[in-house]
Amino acid sequence: MNQKANTKSGFVAIIGAPNAGKSTLVNALVGEKVSIVTHKVQTTRFQIRGIAMIENAQLVLVDTPGIFKAKDKDRLGKSMVHAAWTGVDDADAIVHVVDAPAFNRQTHGDGTSQDRLSLEDTERVTAGLALRKRDKTYLALNKIDELEREQLLALIAHFDATGVYQHIFLISALNRDGVQDLVSEIVKEMPEGPYLYPPDQAADIPSRLMAAEITREKLFLRLHDELPYASTVETEKWTRQKNGDIRIDQVIYVKRPSQKPIVLGKNGQTIKDIGAKARHEMQEWLGCKVHLFLFVKVREKWVDDPARYLQSGLEFDV
Ligand SMILES: Nc1nc2c(ncn2[C@@H]2O[C@H](COP(=O)(O)OP(=O)(O)OP(=O)(O)O)[C@@H](O)[C@H]2O)c(=O)[nH]1
Ligand SMILES: [Mg+2]
Structure with missing residues (x-):
């Protein structure tokens, strides 16, 4: 008799307030970095699909x-x-990631202004999910490495009372604590069906865009306080050289002329450092030598330019 298990596959939307740890969780589930992570809010700008193979199931995160x-x-x-809510509406299962320490601080009156926004945004997500009344909606209370047990129990009670979530998981996406339980539950509930991607593929993001994301991460990590989040990076050229090396030309777009010297730094040192870190990561990712050329340009109107949105898979007119 053929005992081979049928394959399962499906889309799992990872949603939540900015900075909750969604991208960290996706990277943990995929087992490699497919989405950039910073301590800044609004790091991820568009949907990124990471692919995890778990036994006979393929989860498209x-x-x-x-x-x-x-x-x-x-x-x-x-x-x-x-883009975030579209991800939810297209998914087979939904994981709402919450920055549990931020939520806890805010409910105890000792939150920062960012904690207050985080709590408000978390409640906005819960309300949006309540309207949708979907099954397979899970809550992941994240960053539990920073909380005490009693604090967690209060949070569980709070979210349980909303009636929105079928299961509540306690996780640390950073340390991968509790992530296995979450995965097992999702896999159990995935529909049977053929794989949606080749089983050895880790992400569904074009290489040029991934390369731009890597540089944007290094840019944000280096200049978090000085640059507005509207700065962006685009890959202009991607050339495989005869010797197998890859040359990548990218432009960092800033909104105002005054931001250009910030990115360049004294004697170009800042952009050099950003470039060196990005190149190093690109080499690990691509497994070959990379020659990275970064340029800084001012484009005041990029946030109003439809072409820029299409390039990163966002819809302009929403
Ligand atoms: N202590 C702790 N920090 C975490 C954990 N998970 C994520 N972080 C940190 O939280 C910050 C935000 O993580 P991201 O994964 O970029 O968060 P995000 O939800 O994708 O953020 P946006 O894309 O901006 O919406 C980073 O500094 C992470 O290192 C965790 O389990 N514990
Ligand atoms: Mg993110």
């Missing part, structure tokens, strides 16, 4: 931008939030 209250005029923000 859809990392989404954080859900927040975008101001009327904030076109980039609005299209990011739209």
Whole structure:
């Protein structure tokens, strides 16, 4: 008799407030870095699909931008939030990731202004999920490495009372604590069906875009306080050289002329450091030598330019 288990596959949307740890969780599940992570809010700008193979199941993890209250005029923000909810509506299962320590601080009155926003955004996500009334909706209370047991129990009680979630998991995406239980539950609930991607593929993101994301991560890590989040990176050229090396030319776009010297740094030292870190990571990812050329340009209107949105898979008019 043929005992071979049938294959399962499906989309799992990872949503939550900015900075909750969604991309960290996706990377932990995939087992390699497919989505950039920084300590800054609004790091992820569009849907990124990471692919995890777990026994006979293929989980397509859809990392989404954080859900927040975008101001009327904030076109980039609005299209990011739209991309996040689209991920939810297309998914077989939903994982709502919460920054549990931030939520805990805010409910005890000792939160920062960012904690307050995080709590408000978390409640916005819960409300959005309540409207959708979907099954296979899970809560992942993240960053439990920073919390005491009693604090966790209070949070569980709070979220349980909303009636939105079928299961609540306690995880540390950073240390992978509790991640296995979450995965087992998701796999159990995935529909049977053929794999959606080749089993050895880790991500569904074009290489040029991934390369741009790597540089954007290094840029944000280096210049978090000095640059507005609207700075962006684009890969202009990608050339495989005769000797097998890859040459990548990228442009860092800033919004104002005054931001250009910040990115360049004294004697070009800042951009040199950013470039060296990005190149190092690209070499690990691509498994060959990379020659990276970075240019800085000012483009005041990029957040209003439809072409830029299409390039990263965002919808302009939302
Ligand atoms: N202590 C702790 N920190 C974590 C954990 N998971 C993520 N972080 C940190 O939280 C910060 C945000 O992580 P990201 O994965 O970029 O968060 P995100 O939800 O994808 O953020 P956006 O893309 O901006 O919406 C980073 O500094 C992570 O290192 C965790 O389990 N424990
Ligand atoms: Mg992210």
